[in-house]
Amino acid sequence: MKYRTVAVSTxxxxxxxxxLSGCGSDDGxxxxxxxxxxxxxYWAWAPGLDKVADIWNKxxxxxxxxxxxxxxxxxxxxxxxxxxxxxxxxxAPDLVQAEYQALPTLVSNDVLADISEEAGDAKxxxxxxxxxxxxLGSDALYALPQDSGPLMFYYRQDLxxxxxxxxxxxxxEFAGTARALKEKAPDKALTTFSSNDSGxxxxxxxQAGAKWWTxxxxxxKVAIDDPATRKVADFWGGxxxxxxxxxxxxxxxxxxxxxxxxxxxxxxxxxxxPGTLTTAAPETKGKWAMAPLPQWTAGENVTGSxxxxxxxxxxxxxNKKAAAxxxxxxxxxxxxLAALVKEGGIYPAATAAQxxxxxxxxxxxFSNQPGFYxxxxxxxxxxxxxxxxxxxxxxxxxxxxNFAAAAKSRSDFGPAxxxxxxxxxxxxxxxxxxxxx
Amino acid sequence: xxxxxxAAPGRRRLPLVPTAALLLGALYCLLPVAWVLVASTKxxxxxxxxxxxxxxxxxTDNVADLTEYRDGVYWKWMANSAFYAGxxxxxxxxxxxxxxxxxxxxxxxxxxxxFNVLLAGVLMPPVILAVPQYLLLAEVDMTDSYLSxxxxxxxxxxxxxxxxxxxxxxxxxxxxxxxxxxxxxxxxIFRTIALPMMLPGLVTVFLFQFVAVWNNFLLPYIMLGDDxxxxxxxxxxxxxxxxxxxxxxxxxxxxxxLLAIIPLIALFLAIQRFWSLDLLSGAVKS
Numbered sequence: 001m002k003y004r005t006v007a008v009s010t011x012x013x014x015x016x017x018x019x020l021s022g023c024g025s026d027d028g029x030x031x032x033x034x035x036x037x038x039x040x041x042y043w044a045w046a047p048g049l050d051k052v053a054d055i056w057n058k059x060x061x062x063x064x065x066x067x068x069x070x071x072x073x074x075x076x077x078x079x080x081x082x083x084x085x086x087x088x089x090x091x092a093p094d095l096v097q098a099e100y101q102a103l104p105t106l107v108s109n110d111v112l113a114d115i116s117e118e119a120g121d122a123k124x125x126x127x128x129x130x131x132x133x134x135x136l137g138s139d140a141l142y143a144l145p146q147d148s149g150p151l152m153f154y155y156r157q158d159l160x161x162x163x164x165x166x167x168x169x170x171x172x173e174f175a176g177t178a179r180a181l182k183e184k185a186p187d188k189a190l191t192t193f194s195s196n197d198s199g200x201x202x203x204x205x206x207q208a209g210a211k212w213w214t215x216x217x218x219x220x221k222v223a224i225d226d227p228a229t230r231k232v233a234d235f236w237g238g239x240x241x242x243x244x245x246x247x248x249x250x251x252x253x254x255x256x257x258x259x260x261x262x263x264x265x266x267x268x269x270x271x272x273x274p275g276t277l278t279t280a281a282p283e284t285k286g287k288w289a290m291a292p293l294p295q296w297t298a299g300e301n302v303t304g305s306x307x308x309x310x311x312x313x314x315x316x317x318x319n320k321k322a323a324a325x326x327x328x329x330x331x332x333x334x335x336x337l338a339a340l341v342k343e344g345g346i347y348p349a350a351t352a353a354q355x356x357x358x359x360x361x362x363x364x365x366f367s368n369q370p371g372f373y374x375x376x377x378x379x380x381x382x383x384x385x386x387x388x389x390x391x392x393x394x395x396x397x398x399x400x401x402n403f404a405a406a407a408k409s410r411s412d413f414g415p416a417x418x419x420x421x422x423x424x425x426x427x428x429x430x431x432x433x434x435x436x437x
Numbered sequence: 438x439x440x441x442x443x444a445a446p447g448r449r450r451l452p453l454v455p456t457a458a459l460l461l462g463a464l465y466c467l468l469p470v471a472w473v474l475v476a477s478t479k480x481x482x483x484x485x486x487x488x489x490x491x492x493x494x495x496x497t498d499n500v501a502d503l504t505e506y507r508d509g510v511y512w513k514w515m516a517n518s519a520f521y522a523g524x525x526x527x528x529x530x531x532x533x534x535x536x537x538x539x540x541x542x543x544x545x546x547x548x549x550x551x552f553n554v555l556l557a558g559v560l561m562p563p564v565i566l567a568v569p570q571y572l573l574l575a576e577v578d579m580t581d582s583y584l585s586x587x588x589x590x591x592x593x594x595x596x597x598x599x600x601x602x603x604x605x606x607x608x609x610x611x612x613x614x615x616x617x618x619x620x621x622x623x624x625x626i627f628r629t630i631a632l633p634m635m636l637p638g639l640v641t642v643f644l645f646q647f648v649a650v651w652n653n654f655l656l657p658y659i660m661l662g663d664d665x666x667x668x669x670x671x672x673x674x675x676x677x678x679x680x681x682x683x684x685x686x687x688x689x690x691x692x693x694x695l696l697a698i699i700p701l702i703a704l705f706l707a708i709q710r711f712w713s714l715d716l717l718s719g720a721v722k723s
Contacts, residue, residue, distance in 0.1 A: 043662060045680050050507075072507075072664040074671075074678035085568060085659060089575030093662060099680075256485040272683075279684045282482040309680065345683060 037065040038322040043083065044097035045075035046147075046309070048343025052330065055339055060329060066322045068095070077393045080105055087111040087316060094317035095327060098143060099309045100133040101202075101392040104213070106312065107142055108390045113313045116141035118324035122332050125350045129385040134310050137215075137387075143310035144331040145349035146340070149270035150380040151203045151303045154277070156265040157289040157368070159188075163265075167291050171235060174294040178244040181265065191266045192246035192255070193236045195404035198396035200250075200268070203304030204236075205229040206384045208296055213389025219434035220389055225421035230414065231296075237406065237413030247407040256280040268293065270306040271347045271376050274363035286368045292379050301382035308349065347376070354380055391427050398423035470698075477695040481688045499692040506676075506686075511693055513665060514672035518651055519700065520583070521668050525590040526646035532591055533642050537600020538631055542613060552601070558594030564655050571659045585660040586668070590650055596642045603638030604631065640711040644704070651701060669697045 042053065050070040057067050071093065073079050080102045086092040087109065098106060106112050119141060123131055126145050134143045155167060163184045168174035178190040194200065205212070208228040214221045223229075239245045246264065248254060258264040259281035267273065277288065293303045311327040313320050330336050337353035340346050348354060354377040362372035369375075389395075402416035402423075428435050476484065479493030487493065503511050540552055570589045574580050579588075608631045616626040632639075654670045661667055664675065673693050676686045 041662070045675065045678065047679060047683060071662050072675055073662075074675045075680045076678050078658070079678075082659060085571060086580075086662070089572050089580070091575050091580055091662075253485045260486055276684050279481060279687075280485075283486070307680070 038067070038319040040066060040068045040095060040317070040319060040323050040326060041093040042068050042070045042095040042097075042326075043073045043079070043093045044070055044095075044311075045073050045079070046097060046340075046344040046346060048345075049097075049340075051343045052336060052339040055335065056326060056329060059335075060333075061326070064322070064325065066319075066326060068326050073097075075099070077102075080393075083314075084109045084111060087314060090316050092314040092316040094314060094319060094323040096312050096314060097146070097309050098312050099307070100145075100305075100386060101199075101388040103134065103142055103310065103312070104136060104388050104390045105392065107136060111314055112142045113315045113317065113320050113324075114140040114142065115144075115313050115320070115324040115327070118321055119144055119328040122328055125332050125352060127349075127351060127381060127383050129383040130305075130308075130349050132385045133388065143312035144327045145308070145310050146331050147308050147344075147346035148349040148380065148383065149203075149272055149305050149307035149347065150376070150383050151200075151207065151268065151270050151293045151306055152273070152376065152379055153291045153293050154267045154269055154273050154288055155291065156262060156284065156287055158287045159262055159265045165265075167289075168294045169292070170298050171294045171296055175235070175239060175244065178239055179242075182244050188262070189246040189258075189264050190244070191264055191268060192248050192250065192258075193240050193407055194248070194250035194255075195400060195407045196249035196251065197306075198399040199306045201232070201399060201403070202386070202396075203270070203306040204232050204268070206304035206386050207293060207302050208232050209384065211385075211387035212395070213387050213392075216436060219436040220428055221436050222389065222421060222425050222428065224395060224424055225417050230417060233413040233417045237411075240407055241410050241412070243410070247410060249404075260284060271380070272307065272345075274365040274372075275345060278365050285365050288366065289369050290366065290372060290375065292375075301379070302384050303379055303382050304384055305386060310349075351377070351380070389424075389428070390433065391424060391431065394427040395420060395424040473691055473695050477688075477692045479688065484688055484691075495688070496692075499688050500696070503689050503692050503696075506689060510664070511669070511672065514667050514669040515697065515700075517583075517666060518668040518670070518697070521586055521590075521653070521657070522647045522650040525587055525650040526643050528587070528591045529593045529596055529646045530639050530643045533593060533596035533600040534632065534635060534639055535627075536597045537602075538604045538608070538627055538635070540597070540601040541604035542608065542610075542631075555594050555597055559598055561594075563589075567656045567659050570656070574660070580660055581662045581666070583666060586653075586657045586666075589656060590646070590653070593642075593646055593649075596646060599642050599645075600635065600638060603641075604635055607634045607638065637711055640708055644708060647704060648701060651697075669693070673697070 042049070050072065053068045053070045061067060073082075075097075080098070083092055083096055083098075083106065092111060096106075096111075098112075103112070116135075116139065122144060127148075130145045130148050134145055135141050153168070159165075160167065163181055165177050165180055166173065168177045174190075181188060181190050202212070205228060208231055210223065210226055210228040210232070212222065212224050212226075212229070214223065236245075240247045246258075248258075255264075256279075259267065259277065260283050262284065267277075269276070273290075278285070292301065295302060311330055313323040313327060317323045330340070331348075332350055334353065334357070337348045337350055338357045340348060341353070341358040347359075353359070355373055359373040362370050366372045398420040399416075402419040403413065406413050406416040425435055472489070475490050475492055477499060478496040479487065480495030480498060483493040483495065540548065540555075566589070571580060571585075574585050574588070579585050612630060612634075613626055616630050621630075651668075652670065653668070654674075657668050657671050658674075661671065664672070667675075673690050676690050676693070679685060
C-alpha cells in the first residue's frame with residue numbers, strides 16, 4: 001500500500017520518468033541485450049495462446065533463443081490482484097495479459113516495465129484510441145495492444161423487417177425504434193439496459209466523449225459524473241423509465257432465452273458478439289445483422305470499446321528486452337496475428353490484421369453478412385480513446401450496485417451516476433492518491 | 438442414517454414441524470446437486486433453452502469434450518487434486534495425531550498456552566493466511582511448486598484440536614500407565630496402544646482435511662502460476678473466466694464439477710463404516 005502514495009501521480013509523473021529514461025540509461029535495470037537463451041513465462045487467459053507461443057518457439061523464437069511458456073490463468077480482477085501479489089514478492093512472470101482498464105492499477109503498483117524503447121515503433125500499427133490506452137497518455141509504453149472490442153449494433157434482420165423498423169443511425173432514432181417496437185409488439189423489447197455490464201456502459205460513455213480518469217499536476221481527476229456520461233445515463237435511464245426497453249441484466253439464462261426466442265430483437269455489443277450469440281441464441285443463427293453503433297451526431301463514425309486486452313512486460317522479468325521482442329511479434333507479426341484470430345478467436349487490435357486472412361470471411365453465425373469484418377474494421381477506426389484510472393474495479397462495482405437499483409425501480413439514473421463518482425473519488429483518496437475536485 | 442428400528446417402543450407420530458423443516462433443508466441442499474446432475478447431461482444448445490430439470494442428450498459428448506480440452510488437462514487437474522488432498526490429509530492427520538496425543542497425555546510447561554494458540558488458530562480462517570504464506574514461501578523460492586500448496590495444509594489447528602479432544606476421551610491414562618509399567622517406550626505405547634484407540638477420531642480428521650483440501654481454492658490460486666499444477670477447482674475456474682470476449686465453457690464446467698465430486702462421495706461411502714463403528718461403540722461402551 002505504501003508504494004501507492006509514492007507512485008500516485010502515475011500518468012503525469014511517469015511521463016516525466018519516461019522522458020528521463022529515454023535520455024539516461026533506464027529505470028528498471030534492463031539486461032544489456034537479448035543475447036543468450038532466454039526462457040520466459042507468460043500468464044494469459046485467451047484460449048489457444050499456448051499454440052501461438054508454439055509457433056514462436058519453433059520459428060523466430062528458436063532463432064533468437066527465446067522460449068515462451070504460456071501458463072493459462074483465469075481472467076478478471078482477481079488475476080490483477082494475483083499479479084500484484086506476485087510482483088510484491090518479485091515472482092511475477094515475464095509477460096502478462098492485462099485488460100486495458102487494469103493497466104493503470106498495475107503501473108501504479110510498479111508491476112509493469114516501460115517498453116517504449118523496444119516496441120514504441122509499433123505505434124503506427126494501431127488505432128490512436130487503442131494505443132493511447134497502453135501509454136496512459138505518457139511517453140512510456142506499458143503494454144502492446146492485443147485485442148479490442150469496438151462497439152456495434154446487432155439486430156434481428158427478419159424481425160426488423162416484420163415490424164417495419166429502421167436500423168437506427170443516431171441515438172434519437174434508436175429511441176424511436178425502441179418505442180415503435182413497443183407499440184407494435186408490447187411483449188417484445190428492442191434491447192435491455194444491463195446494470196451488470198459496467199464495461200458496456202464505459203464504452204458507451206467513451207463514445208459520447210467521456211474521459212473518466214485524467215491527471216493534472218500530480219493529482220487524479222475523476223470525471224465519471226461529467227456531461228458526456230450524464231447524457232448517456234439519462235438517455236438509457238429515460239428509455240428504461242418509460243418502459244421502451246427492458247431493465248434485466250445480460251448474460252443470464254433468461255437473457256439467453258430472450259435473444260433465442262426473439263423477445264429482445266437487438267443488442268448493443270462489441271465485435272466479439274458472434275461468439276456469444278452462438279452459445280446464447282443458437283436457434284437464430286443467420287437471422288442477425290450488424291450495423292455501426294448509433295451516433296450522437298448524425299454522420300459521425302465514433303464508437304467505444306467493450307473489453308480488449310494487451311500484452312505487458314513486468315519489472316520482475318530478467319529478460320525485458322526478450323519479453324518485449326516477443327510481445328511485439330505476438331501483436332504485430334502477420335503470422336502471429338493470424339494464429340491469434342484462428343486459435344484464440346480474438347479480434348486483433350492491429351489494424352492491418354482486422355481484414356483479410358482469417359477475417360476475410362464473416363463469422364459462421366453471420367454468414368448472411370459477408371462483409372462483416374470489412375464493416376467492422378471501418379467502425380474500429382473510429383474507436384474513441386478510453387481514460388482509465390487505478391481503481392476501475394471500484395467504479396465498476398459502484399456502477400453495478402447503484403445502477404442495478406435504479407434500473408430495477410425504473411427511476412432516474414442521475415443519482416446512481418453521482419454515487420458512482422463519489423464512491424470512486426472516496427476510494428482514490430482512501431488509497432492515498434491525490435484527487436483534484 | 439439407516440432405517441434400523443429405534444429403541445422407541447411402537448410407532449410414534451412424526452412430529453410435523455421438525456420433519457417439514459428438515460425436508461426443506463434437505464431440498465435446499467440437494468436441489469443444486471440435482472441441477473448439476475441434470476445440467477451435465479445437456480449439450481451446449483440445450484443448456485439454457487430446454488426445461489431446467491429435463492435431462493438432455495449430451496452427457497457422453499460432454500465428458501469426451503472435457504477429456505479432449507487442451508489434451509486432457511482436466512484429468513491432470515483431477516490427479517493433482519487427488520495428490521494434494523490425499524497426501525495433504527494423510528500428513529495432516531499424522532501431525533494432528535502426534536500433537537493431539539501429546540497435548541492430551543503429557544504435562545509440560547506452556548501446554549495450555551500452546552492449546553490456546555491452537556484454539557485461536559481454529560478461529561482464524563485459513564483464507565487470511567494465504568497471502569502471508571505466499572510471501573513467506575517466496576522468500577525461500579518455493580512458490581509455484583507442489584510443496585507450496587502441500588506445506589501450509591499440513592498443520593491444521595482444527596485437526597490437532599479434534600485429535601486432542603478425542604485422545605483425551607478415548608485413551609485412558611491407566612492404559613498408558615500400564616504400558617509404562619511393562620517397560621514400553623513412549624513411542625511404542627503411542628504406536629501400538631494409543632493409535633488404534635484413536636483411529637475413529639483420526640478417520641474423522643482425515644475426512645475433514647481431505648474435503649477441505651479438495652475444495653481449497655484461494656491458497657493454490659495464490660501459490661500456483663503453472664496451470665499444469667492446478668487442482669481441479671482452479672482449473673475449472675480458468676474455463677469460466679476466459680475473458681470478456683470469450684463465452685464461458687458452461688457445459689464443460691458443469692460436467693467437470695460433477696465428476697469432481699465423485700471421488701468425495703466414493704471416499705465417504707468407503708470410510709463410512711469406520712464412522713458408524715465409532716457411533717455404535719460409543720453407545721455400547723459405558
